[in-house]
Amino acid sequence: MDETLLIRIAVPADVPALAALATHLGYPATPEAMRERFGRIYGRDDYETYVAERGGRVVGFAGVMHGLSYVHDPPYARLLSLVVEPGERGTGTGAALVAAAERWAQGSGAARMHLTTALHRDGAHRFYERLGYERTGARYVRKLSGGPG
Numbered sequence: 296m297d298e299t300l301l302i303r304i305a306v307p308a309d310v311p312a313l314a315a316l317a318t319h320l321g322y323p324a325t326p327e328a329m330r331e332r333f334g335r336i337y338g339r340d341d342y343e344t345y346v347a348e349r350g351g352r353v354v355g356f357a358g359v360m361h362g363l364s365y366v367h368d369p370p371y372a373r374l375l376s377l378v379v380e381p382g383e384r385g386t387g388t389g390a391a392l393v394a395a396a397e398r399w400a401q402g403s404g405a406a407r408m409h410l411t412t413a414l415h416r417d418g419a420h421r422f423y424e425r426l427g428y429e430r431t432g433a434r435y436v437r438k439l440s441g442g443p444g
Contacts, residue, residue: 305344312353355379357392372400
């Protein structure tokens with residue numbers, strides 16, 4: 296790839312690309328649904344969204360949030376989403392997005408970055424381990440009755 300990669304903060308005009316990328320990751324999203332989701336996050340001090348742009352086209356994104364804990368004193372950050380187009384995998388795009396999220400986390404006082412990835416995403420596990428992340432536990436999910444999907 297000869298075009299320079301640009302990592303920047305996402306803006307509302309990026310919503311259609313965010314929706315397509317989320318859908319590609321296996322979480323179908325219409326631009327309308329993503330516009331609502333992004334609208335709840337955009338502009339908050341405790342969240343940030345980064346996009347990777349190559350040749351004027353968004354080819355990946357990462358979402359990160361700042362959090363507080365009951366069991367650790369320093370704040371932490373959580374990488375909520377990371378996705379790059381298949382053609383971008385192995386080019387450093389994902390690592391550049393993670394690095395941007397880590398810089399934001401450190402700048403907001405976080406001492407650790409947490410993330411969750413699905414059990415079936417072996418490639419993602421290897422990617423995060425190459426970046427120095429350690430597998431430390433398991434995640435459990437239970438849908439609550441009466442709540443939205």
